[in-house]
Amino acid sequence: MQHVSPVREPLVTGGKTYHDITQDVCRQVEAKPNIRWMAALAVALFFLGVFLYSVYRTLWYGIGEWGLNKTVGWAWDITNFVWWVGIGHAGTLISAVLLLFRQKWRSSINRAAEAMTIFAVICAAMFPVLHMGRPWQAYWVFPLQNTFGSLWANFNSPLLWDVFAISTYFSVSLVFWYIGLIPDFATIRDRAKGPIAKVAYSMLSMNWKGSAKAWSRYETVSLILAGVSTPLVLSVHTIVSMDFATSVVPGWHTTIFPPYFVAGAIFSGFAMVLTLMLITRVVFKLEDYITLEHIALMNKIMMITGSIVGVAYITEFFIAWYSQVEFEQYAFINRATGPYWWAYASMMTCNVITPQLVWFRKVRYSIPMTFVLSIIVNIGMWFERFVIIVTSLHRDYLPSSWAMFSPSIIDIGIYVGTMGLFFTLFLLFAKFFPVINMAEVKTILKYGVDNGPTYTGQDPHHAPTHHHATPGVPASAPVTYTKHD
């Protein structure tokens, strides 16, 4: 039962009916793929090919195909890993945390955001495997029963924690996402005409009947999974940050890392969600579901987490100075003024300075500005991980071992290749899966409440001190909602 507030702005505009929602969302799935989608998929597949070629070179010849050296043992690989994992975080935050906090506006973006999470985690998971010298032995990191005698995984190692964190994260996200998809799959199944689609979607929908009992269980499971996922939002990146924080490398050995990494992850995740949403809403004509309000809200979250990250950057410098440890101090001086100063400068500009533009209302509600900003933040967050990993390693304790890192073509190929992988998956998702959670969006629609209060922009319990210029618009009216503030 929906309560419609006369004060709150509607979350779906355009006077959509339930049927409109079904139509709008299923249209993408049922229609022939359009040329823009095909072109995008072709590009994505090309980069997937780049990825596969780079992976082949890595697996066939060895990690030597990358630009790493004896001093810098991780660079783009782990940078990309952390970057992709971080991107995934927004999806979980949107689907789980916002669900728990009853933020209804999440309904129209959570599906795509969760899909993004899963694909980002898939991309991320490539790196811990690929960066191994002997990836065919990767299963040794699992505490499996084995025939090698007493050999077992090392529970002291943060990498092992990573294994658990990422695998838990992936499986919970996948289940959560899939559960949410089931009613929508059933909708598509019921509308499907082609024999393949009928079979496929009926299998995917797991014989969903839409009974009240099923809905009740659906709600319960969603809540439970949301509850399970919520700590994951914090724990996954906390553990990823421990890869660094528990080491002895100056610049890594920092207790501030867990909150700093989580904030950074949400920051970059929201940036990626924005990037994807801004494209999707245009390509699939979903402007009524992903409204400017959504964009503004996400912009705000981005700005807040960006500021948290900025504070963390400054705190690191303060602690380095305050600790009076020469290696720590040098690590940060070198980070900002050493040979990789440009990476640090890019990071500061992209992550700390540019998000502050969101304070301006115009920027917050501007689609082009938001899009540029989201890209900038994604670049900045990539640089943040590069700065942490490479500038800390390349000049650590013994000056004799100081070295520079420069990526090889294979490094670059794998990175852009994972984007190919990501977009291939995302485009397939966008074509064959309902990109918006129809079932949940319908719950936030004010359709059929003609007899109830309508949105007027004014609180009926308080006498208006002055009249607004824009009168309330009946929800069912076939007019577009004009933003009034």
Next chain:
Amino acid sequence: MQESPKYWKGIEELESSPEFVKNALTEFADFLPVKETYGSSDAAVAPRRDFLKLMGFGIAAATLASCETPVRKAIPYLNKPQEVDPGIANFYASTYFTGQDYNSVLVKTRDGRPIKLEGNPESPLTRGGLSARAQASVLSLYDGARLQHFTIDRKKADKNRVDSEIRTKLAQAGRIAIVSPTIISPSTKKVIAEFASRYPNTEHVQYDVISASGLLQANGGVLPSYNFSQANVIVSLGADFLGTWLSPVEFAKQYATTRKVSSDKKTMSRHYQFETTMSLTGANADTRVPVKPSEMGAVTLALYNAVVGGGSGSYKNATLTKAANELKANRGRSLVVSGSNDANVQALVAAINQALGNVGTTVDLANPSLVRQGNDARMTQLVNDIKNKSVGAVIFYNANPVYDHPMGADIASALPGLPLTISLNDRLDETGSLCKYAAPDHHYLESWNDYEPKRGYLSLAQPAISPLFATRQAQESLLTWAGNNTSYYDYLRAQWSGVLGASGFQAAWDKAVHDGVVMGTASPATAPTTAVDAGSAAAALSAPTKSGEVELVLYEKVGIGNGSEANNPWLQELPDPVSKATWGNYVCVPYDMAKANDWEQGDVLKVTAANGKSVELPLLIQPGQAKGTVAIAVGYGRKQTGKVGDGVGANVLPLATMVGNSIVYATTAKLDKTGANETIAQTQTHHTIMDRKAVVQEATLAKYIENPKEVTEYEKVATPDGLEAPARVSLWQDYEYKNHHWGMAVDLNSCIGCGSCVIGCQAENNVAVVGKQEVINRREMHWMRIDRYYSSDHHRDEFETEGKLATYAAMENPAENPKVIFQPLMCQHCNHAPCETVCPVLATTHSSEGLNQMTYNRCVGTRYCANNCPYKVRRFNWFSYYTNEKFENVNGHMFTDLGRMVLNPDVTVRARGVMEKCSLCVQRIQLGKLEAKKQKRRPKDGEIVSACAQSCPTEAIVFGDMRDPESRISKLLRREDGERAFHVLDQINVQPNITYLTKIRNVENGNEFVI
């Protein structure tokens, strides 16, 4: 029409019965006895079950066949030699001398294959030390580029045909010349003499690539023996006696005894070095003064004047005066040496030593050294004779003058015109390939021979493996051509019966072969009493070049030396101790010259010498290089030495000048930037210590004498109970070492940075060679490295005045003439190892004896351990170095069956994708423990020695059991505790098992002598 002959396969074919003709046309018989076999009722089709059965069998058979492990031939001994036990190493004494440095060695053989060389502790000269070059020579044995048979015109030829043709031609040859580097083998000389008596027109010409003609000339034809251990003050005028000059291992041994300090012996020698480019010796000097090569004569004269008294020269320098005063204060306990090839300079040096009363103490003319006998004048004469064709036959005996003599081009053009040219060289090198005949010599590890490096000091070489190729020992070739058919072994024994005495010869001979060395065989000769005419020598000194012209000096590098072993990849990849560069030579340029001309490191310069010859090489900014000078190493630019050494660097020997029949390794040069750029493969690209006292520490002798407890700064951490040593604070449970606790101590005062340990480790532990590009990529695999730090003019105390950023930036630049410190670094075997905690699969763990162990086949290669290693000693197998064709040239010894013979069977060759690092020679520890266990006792101290400690010529590395209170290391650590002993990066509390001892410099005050 003639009928062609008919062949038939069987009687059926001959008969050609219709049945046969029918069947002959079908490949397979149409009848398969399936039905009979399986009793099927339907004969027309093979039943489904049968088909499945057959298919199942077929698949299983094919699978099994493809699964078969390839059979490796392991042929057991039919008759096992008595002394050879599979898996047990045998050691044979031998001697390494190839015209460069002399080393008495022990050859470690496993199953009949020499796999490693160790210093022979019996030798009174090298006393268990071994140079990097000698260490690496075992790899040259298995060099596939060696000539594997006799040749005529570079084509394989029968040995007897070669012999008969040569004998015929020798008889008609007229003048015959045998060209060789210095030969210190008395028996070989006897062979040559016998050859000369058969062909009376024979002349034996010896020449040295880096000639000591001037030194010989100035000392009445002998090379003085120097004894650095007796010297309180050492002044070296351009002699790199620790790295390349005459007998570096012997000198390093002696030098180190004067440099070791302890609270019981607070004295050490003072070492002044005047030189042009920063040599290994200069890097170790207490005070180093850069001088131009043209000034060297003036410096010597000024020193002569200051010591002996007399007129004042053109050169004035406060340090020189101070050195002279100290020399005078230490009469008979001082030593002046010079690396010059100018007889006049050497005459002055001899005069200085004489005036100081050093002859008889530090300079021994009675038992002269024999390691350099080359005569520039005779060689020059021979080159001219070859040019004029006044020589009928030339035999090159391990000599390659086409490459390594300044007039090599003349020889190359004249050789094909000579009636008879013979090469005894081990390969068809630049000279050998121009010779008509090649009768390749054995490698020394396949040969019998004797050596006399110093009068009265004899040593033997014995074969440690039967000849790998169809080669013949050069001495035997010469004997054969001289008509003597005795084997060289018999010849040698006959020769030695004169030395050891005929009675009881066999026992004495056995002992000599066993020990490898024999002493006191010659009656002491009377020292030649050549009066040095210092006056005329001074007058004859060449005038200094007018300033303004850039001077070029040629020098030898510790690894490659004169280039005769350029095909040895271990040596090519051994970082130069000073520049840390591998794989090639370069132009060492002082910083201010590079800056003035706007050159940067890696810019390719065209260097044109005064004689018009030029080379193009990349530039390396060398701190300490004298102003207005550049330096280039010899030994590179080989063209016909093999896949490893060909085309690495450029040959600069043609740039040397001939002045009055002697070679001068300095000239003036013109430098032009070509615009090209070539990265120099350095293993260290940051050169200053950035004032990190936690890494390496040094102090002055004055401070040490004052209070040994104050020379080392110990970091303290704040605790609730006040400041404490970091090790006192720990969250960890400490390991308990119940049996052994292995550890190592490295005395930074003794370490001269020579790199012998690096090669020793490489040979012992099968460390891969990765080649130039991978060194540039910073992926060299050395488990043991020697960090070299230059001092900077800027220090932390400028933070307040200059600001931190500016000071840090300034600290990155080495001083113009920096002090140098070497720090050997291997795995520190931390008790709280950061690598151990982070490995997800427990591939690196701690042993119950304190070792940090690496389990290669458990490693998945996350490299987290390497990232978390504060010492950066872990090495990752980026590629499969033994199968990836990219490494076939440089790491060839892991590719071929021949090369693989050098691998140590006790140590795994690491697969791609795994981490590796120093194991503290765990295989040696295990062997030592097993040997002790067999004898039901505990291992004795000194019985187990790591490869690096074994090869160290200065005994800077002490290895042992720290749990044994009486072991050398325990005593040393007890003695130095709180004085010089420190752990690198003590403050991060990883508690290494490797301890370093603070370096002490014999200078009164920090910067007093920096020019």
